[in-house]
Amino acid sequence: MALKTFKSRSPGMRFRVAPTFEEITEKRPVKSLTEPVRKNAGRNNAGRITVRHRGGGAKQRYRIVDYKRVKRDVPATVVEIAYDPIRTANLALVRYEDDKKTLSYILCPAGLKVGDKVVSGDNAEAVPGNALPLGKIPLGMQVHCVELVPGQGAQICRSAGNNCQVMARDGGKVTLKLPSGEVRVFDARCYATVGAVGNGEWGSIKLGKAGRKRYLGIRPTVRGVAMNPVDHPMGGGEGRTSGGGDPRSPWGKLAKGGKTRKPGKTSNRVIIKRRK
Numbered sequence: 001m002a003l004k005t006f007k008s009r010s011p012g013m014r015f016r017v018a019p020t021f022e023e024i025t026e027k028r029p030v031k032s033l034t035e036p037v038r039k040n041a042g043r044n045n046a047g048r049i050t051v052r053h054r055g056g057g058a059k060q061r062y063r064i065v066d067y068k069r070v071k072r073d074v075p076a077t078v079v080e081i082a083y084d085p086i087r088t089a090n091l092a093l094v095r096y097e098d099d100k101k102t103l104s105y106i107l108c109p110a111g112l113k114v115g116d117k118v119v120s121g122d123n124a125e126a127v128p129g130n131a132l133p134l135g136k137i138p139l140g141m142q143v144h145c146v147e148l149v150p151g152q153g154a155q156i157c158r159s160a161g162n163n164c165q166v167m168a169r170d171g172g173k174v175t176l177k178l179p180s181g182e183v184r185v186f187d188a189r190c191y192a193t194v195g196a197v198g199n200g201e202w203g204s205i206k207l208g209k210a211g212r213k214r215y216l217g218i219r220p221t222v223r224g225v226a227m228n229p230v231d232h233p234m235g236g237g238e239g240r241t242s243g244g245g246d247p248r249s250p251w252g253k254l255a256k257g258g259k260t261r262k263p264g265k266t267s268n269r270v271i272i273k274r275r276k
Contacts, residue, residue, distance in 0.1 A: 003201055006208075016208025019201070025114055026080040026093060033105055034061040037086070039217065057217025060085045066104040067145060067153035069120035069131040069191060074098050078116045078129075081108055088160035088202045092129075094118060107145055107158060109195035120191070128195030134166065134174040135188030141166050144197045146176065147190035154193070161200030164192070175272065183273035224250065 002022055008014040042054030063084050076094035082105065084091050092108040106118070109128045120131035126138055137143060142163040145154035157164050157179060168175040172188045207213055210220070225242055227235035233248045247255040 003204055012209030012211070014208070015206055017204060017206040018208075019205060021083065023081050024083045024090065026082040029061065029063060029082060030093065030103055030105075033064050033103065035064065037062050053219045053221050054217060055219050056214055058085070058215045062086060063091060063105050065091065066106055067155075067158075068151070069106070069193075071096055071098075071102070071104075071120065073119065073121035073123070075117050075119045076104070078112060078114050078118065079103075081112075081114060087158075088199065089158065089197045090160075090199045092118075107193070108198045109144065109193065110161075110198040110200060111195065112198065126194050129193065131191050131193045133188060134176070134186055134190050134192050135169065135172070137166050137174075137192065137194065139166050139169065141194060142196050143176070143192040143194055145191075145193040146186065147192070148186070150187055150189040150191070154191070158197065160197055160202040163196035178275070180275035181273075182271060182275040185270040185272060224248070 002020045003017050004020050006013040006016050006018070037060045039055075039057065041056070042049050042051035044050045063082070063086070065087075074096050076096045078092045079095050080093040082091040082093055087107075090108040091105045092112055094104055094106060096102045096104070106129075112118070112129050116129065118129035118131075119125075122133060122136060124130040124132045124136075126132065126136070126141060131145070134143070134146070142165055144157040144163050146156040146164055147153060148155045162179045164176045164178055166174060167177050167183065169188070173185050174188050174190075175183060175185055177183050224232040224234035225237075229236035232250050233252050234245065237244060249255050
C-alpha cells in the first residue's frame with residue numbers, strides 16, 4: 001500500500017498521511033459476506049458506560065472472514081482485493097474452482113494480487129496465501145493467521161503487517177516467535193497461512209484532524225492532570241502540574257507497572273520466552 005501527503009490547504013490536511021488505495025479493486029462488498037455492526041457507544045445492557053471515549057462514528061458493515069479455511073485441497077482464485085473499514089488489514093475475495101458461486105473473504109497477505117491462486121490443505125505448497133499445518137511449514141518462514149487450537153480458526157497474528165516466524169519443530173510441537181517477541185509452542189496440527197499480513201504501511205497513516213478520529217467512533221480523551229481534584233485523583237494543584245503522584249485511573253487504581261496476566265494461567269506452560 002502506498003501513502004500520499006497533501007498540500008497545506010487546511011489545518012486538517014497539513015500533516016495528513018493517507019493511503020492511496022491503489023491496490024483496492026473491489027467497488028462494493030459482497031452483501032452475503034457482510035452483516036451490520038450494531039454500535040453500543042461503549043455501554044452495556046444496562047445502559048451504563050463500560051468503555052469510555054466511545055460513540056458515534058460512520059456506519060460500517062462487518063466483513064465475514066474465513067479464518068478456518070474450511071475448503072481443503074480446493075484451489076481458489078483471487079478475484080478482488082477489498083478494503084475493510086473495521087480491520088487494519090485488507091481482504092482478498094476468493095472464488096473456489098469446485099463451485100464458481102462460492103466466494104470467501106480471507107486476510108490479504110503481502111504480495112497477493114488479483115488472479116493469484118491460493119489453496120489450503122495438508123499437501124499445499126508453502127507459498128504466500130496458502131494455508132497448511134505448522135508441522136508442514138519449513139523452518140524460518142513467516143506465517144500469519146495461526147490457530148491456537150487445531151480446527152478452531154485463526155486467532156494469532158491477524159493485524160496489518162504482522163507475521164510470526166517458525167523457529168523449531170520437535171515431534172508434534174512447533175515453536176513460533178510472535179510479533180511481540182514472545183516465543184511460544186503450538187500444536188503441529190494447527191493451521192497457519194504462509195507470508196505476512198499485507199497493508200504493512202498502515203502504522204504510518206496520520207489522520208490529520210480530530211474529526212477523522214470521530215469518524216472511527218472514538219470520542220475525545222481529557223487528561224487526568226487537566227481536571228479538578230473532585231473529578232480525578234491526579235487533578236488540581238497550583239499552576240500546571242504533572243500530577244505529583246503515581247499515574248492512576250479515575251477510580252484511584254494504579255495505572256502502570258502492575259501485572260495484568262493471571263499467575264495460574266494454563267497457557268504459561270507453552271510460553272518459552274516472555275515478550276519482555
